[in-house]
Amino acid sequence: MEGFCNGLHKSPHKGFSVEFKEHRQYVHGDEIRTIDWKLFGKTDRLYIREYEEETNLRCNILLDKSGSMGYCGSRAGGVSKHDYAVRLAACLGHLMLAQQDAVGLIHFDDAVRRIIPPRSKPTHLTAIVNELSGLKAERETELSSVFHQLVPKIPRRGLLVIISDLFGNIEELMKALAHFRHAKHEIVIFQIWDPDELDFPFKQWTQFQSLEQKSHRRLIDPAHLRKAYLKNLATFREALTAGCHRNRIDLVPVVTDRPYAEALASYLATRRRLR
Template sequence: MANVFDVLSAQDIGKFGNLQVLAKQVVEGFCSGLHRSPHKGFSVEFKEHRSYVTGDDIRTIDWKLFGKTDRLYIREYEEETNLRCTILLDSSGSMGYTGGRSNGVSKHEYAVRTAASLAYLMLHQQDSVGLVTFDKKVRKYIPPRGRPKHLKAIVAELQNQKPKHETDLGSVFHQMVSKIQRRGMVIVVSDLFGDVDSLMKSLAHFRHARHEVLLFQIWDPDELDFPFRQWTQFTSLEASENRHLVDPAQLRKAYLEKLAQFREQLSNGCNRQRIRLVPLVTDQPYADSLAAYFAWRKKSK
């Protein structure tokens, strides 16, 4: 039976395990939790007090109660709910790349650990989490569940994945919009390689359905600075018959220009759709990167 410690170390979990993944927008759920709900009832009049924590809006402090108890409490008027999160993991061929500076960790292995970490966090805070693995089509869909043992099913599927085939982000994401019917959070873990216009249209589809979208873009350092100097044969990881022997010195400038254009186009598109784009590089410990991002996210809420 799969276990989260087959993918994540106890030391790494210790770096991010106490963090919270808080929704930035209204979500729908089934029970009381950490996140704002769109459903308003008697709780609009008054729900309950809870202890003030650093970062809470001071305008919600009950100062009359402070005068009586000398302790800070927050008045909650809006029902809170659990979050339904779906993680979309890219298992296409390009994710199989392993550079010389990533300690032997491929982009896909890094993505698997990132996805497992996110699933652990969601279930740890009593939210529901599901998993979609895909390349040019959906390979596996595990609907969101909130039971602790659900993590074993997700980890088992993550371990079964092998990067192969081409990818079609736009088509896959459009398909998933109809499957994820209750609004919540959609997290994509991918290198996002593909047609940016098609990708942004599919992400806009998620946003139109009122999902919060978070993109973790996985990079190998080689892809960012193109360090090759000698004649090198490049082989497509998605179409092995596509290979070329080239002099990198003649390609480097053009490659870096195309890379900059791709990243700018992607960044601008995400900004227009109010989607957070988080780059992760495989030579950086994934646990440290996740801990830093979610700590920042909490402060910026």
């Protein structure tokens, strides 16, 4: 999978790297070695070959560890959204460091809990994995509030990879993401879903308990709730997709029954093709 990452991010500066950008006319002072002699042979004019320079990336992985991420689903052998997100973050950290990019980790629930600044040393992965292995899904969260708090704490622009279920008020969330975009960050969101949340498979009377407010629980007949739930889910996802599109944010839905490598490979291949 490491090959998927190489060359995904480009610098706006022109240099002499691996990807051809354009020709421009030779002027006095240009290095002779940059002249395209084949083109000179065809046109009898001197042109310089310019390239687009690849540059290292600064990436911060923002991991949501709020209570709702602890949902594990009703299927036997399933993995919780939190455990899936932790492993996904570790995979991304490995891929970034493998191509000598700087990667950091920020985890939060109802507040920012820890910021590990981006580093590009291979040994930095150990610090990230050790931090991830000790996390637990707990507490409530309000994503928009946390994101607004984070903007001044990430002074250098770069890539923000947000791993979350994104449950919350869409309008306020979009304002917070727009705040990141105003600070010139590129944003990729991996939205974590459990299969239960997408197809609502419950058929018998079921007791539902909030993972963020333990005292909130309801015993209901799912048959009466399913239609309204799926309608609200569709409305939520459409609003989220439209908001991300307006703000030029990559939204990547990921379901916990899908292998990590498959989900990452699919997205990175698409990203490379579009770039």
